[in-house]
Amino acid sequence: MNNSRQIKHLYARAGFGIRFEDLHQHENWSVKKAAKKLFEASVQIQNIKVVTENLDLRYHPNQSEDEKKAIQEERNKQEKALNNTWMQQMSTSDAQLREKMTLFWHNHFACNIGNSYYEQQLNNIERANALGNFKTMLIQVSQAPGMLQFLNNQQNVKNHPNENFARELMELFTMGRGNYTEQDIKESARAFTGWQYDGKTASFVFRPGVHDTGVKTFLGNQANFCGEDIIDIIIKNPVTAKYICTKLYRYLVNDIPDDGHISQMADLFYKNNYEITPLLEFVFTADWFYDDKNIGNLIKSPVEFLVGLNRQFYVNYQNPDVLMQFQRTLGQVLFRPPNVAGWPGGRSWIDSSSLMYRMKIPSTILSAGIIDFNGKPTPEDQAYLAATKRQQFNVIKRTLTVPDWDRFFQKIPLKTPHPEIAQFMLEPTMSARVLDEVNSAPDIKTMLIQVVSTPEYQLC
Template identity: 70%
Template sequence: MNNSRYIKHLYARAGFGICFEDLHDHEHWSVRKAVKKIFKASEKIEPITAVTENMDLRPHPKDETEDQKKTREEERVKHEKALFNAWTKQLIETNAQLREKMTLFWHNHFACNINNPYYEQELNNIERANALGNFKTLLIAVTQSPAMLQFLNNQQNQKVHPNENFARELMELFTLGRGNYSEQDIKESARAFTGWAYGGKEGEYFFKTGAHDDGIKTFMGRSANFCGEDIIDIIVAQKQTAVFISTKLYRYFVNDVPDMSHINEMANVFYNTGYEITPVLEYMFMADWFYADKNIGNLIKSPVELIIGLSRQFYITYQNPDVLVQFQQSLGQVLFRPPNVAGWPGGRSWIDSSSLMTRLRMPAIILNAGLIDFTGKAGPEDEAYLALVRKQQFDVIKRVQATPDWDRFFKAIPQNMPKKQIAEFMLEPPVNALIINEINNAPDLKTALIQIVSTPEYQLT
């Protein structure tokens, strides 16, 4: 067993990668010990507290002027930036990699996009606190959060005029998956969730008795005066919920092409432990098939994984954190801004001709102000391009303001380590002859490293 390769793969999937100095310390660990250490490091819960005021609860004067409205919106944008920057900073710096990786998973599973940073932060902390706990507990907390009640219109779900948005997405996207319930189930479920609301002085969840339909509902073959919690109980009693969540976990951590035999193994663990998240993750990370060649270096990094992994790998600090929003926007994934209720589809959808070029250039922009030095005699077009890049380099430095800690990075690399081995560490897929030729001809190690992380192979994890 090549422990070094397996440990590297584990950290690439259970976190955002591993740096040289940590791999030196961990490479002789067994997989079991590494998995145990990863969970131990993620026991600590670090809530984000960047947004301290719910602006929606602030009284607004009836005769508010345009200037006052503008000032208020500018303050809201400031809160949004603070929230984004706080989570991005935590992703880059945390030792609880698995907890944050799972928070990112739930952030997409329970996709929510509202114009209230305070509620977004609250939902993010719910997902973080329960990321490795019990799925049913997480599900109830998420569905009762003001952010989700607002996003899926359950605030408007009342017995006189039932709103089915929440009930539909609960089953289609959060638990059972499309095709495993009927339209009538949606209608009856919506009636059960009438009265779930938020508000009051604190803007918190409460049950609005007068808005609740207390009549008999028939849901999935059962009839009673169901409330929302009863519906959730019936849903999680269906093993299909365990299969649905296990499939998403498999595609997120293992392979975008589902293997139903492996997924059913995970679903059995998940269902039989009463939907405990940690045991199903432990089972997956300990399974031989998790380390199969076909499951290594086969997933396309999401934009967030790409940026966070690069930043952690090279110990990058950002004097202008707003640039990270710009990078995510250009790559198609901005935290707290999923495209719709289904979230980011992931997989091959991350890559098209435009985004691939941006992805390939981004590491050089961050690490070397946009310049990649290639060997060999440059043609007239190359010379013109490089001249243009060098001319723009100062502007890039001024705008990006990213500082890699090269001294710390180089200090961890064993002396006289062949560039091929360095490339094998930096890349999850096998290193091909073209990469080896390029980096062997690089004038120095720094240039070789920038070339390595500017390859298509670096886009894979």
């Protein structure tokens, strides 16, 4: 039995795509076996350890311009190293299910601060728990210095509660809007007073001296609650399971929620005490996961798009700045979400300028070309850009990317028809227009570059 279409779909969603030789080796596997192998390959946790110390890179009033410049240079250096290390790990790791889920949690627990050490720490918490227990991850994320700093819980003290963390915990991380009141936020914030971190040790500390020990009323429960109690109450509420499963469904299955399928997921998630692996096993082996309407219908995020190209063509970046520049141009820089809600995803990934860049980038990467980098203009830039429209394409960067074409071609059996190779590269069924391009291409390399430069290649 040939399951190649289902297995290709599974790898597109549970990872960053499958290589040609792997698909041909696995096409007679059952879907269940293919899913099992993905989980087995992701058992190992490969932490990122590129930022080795928590340097104080804050600006102080008495610093000279040279000192401030040196701080900014060190910040940029750390940020670049962290970004590139994770991009390379996603592009080469066999544990692609773990990395794909780390990317999901990275956006779910969106955090954007100027401290790469804390960002790396948070990323490793998400990776360690990506296939584990949601409650365990939630507590560890909530106690991570990066998140406590980002959501101002360091300033949350008795008699002067800061509600930022308490609000986002419910609105974005667990329950979703409409399932709690403003009073619940106020009471919850009181419970999280004293949850702080020590900058010297980069670790969570509870400071009882600034903790509010009074009675709090939260979601109909009343007691002298602390932070862990609030998380317990939130986790015991089934709306939390439904909220997480809805986000996962949109990430893994379809941007249009199916209430019946999400209810199945949420029931299983809740009954399994928020264990993530059984939930994903259920999704990846469900018949509906492989329905035609769920194949080739999601828009790849910029990171998924770039990582997929890197994995498929064994791309080596000789200038690491280029990977970050691609991310900026396409609107998704790792560790730099636009706000606490993260990247909205879905159709928001594509507009007229980003689609143009997405269709130019593959030829740039795969044929060592050049590309014009302009990124998305901010509203303030619009007037300036309009006045300098003719100069818009003058900013050029040489990419210095090296795909391993020999390795790619070695894995494709001789005399494989061009349309078969082209269809392998695409998740949606190939259109007549693309088929014409494939049949008229002078050679296989040109044909491949044309295929990955189509709008269809933006879908997974």
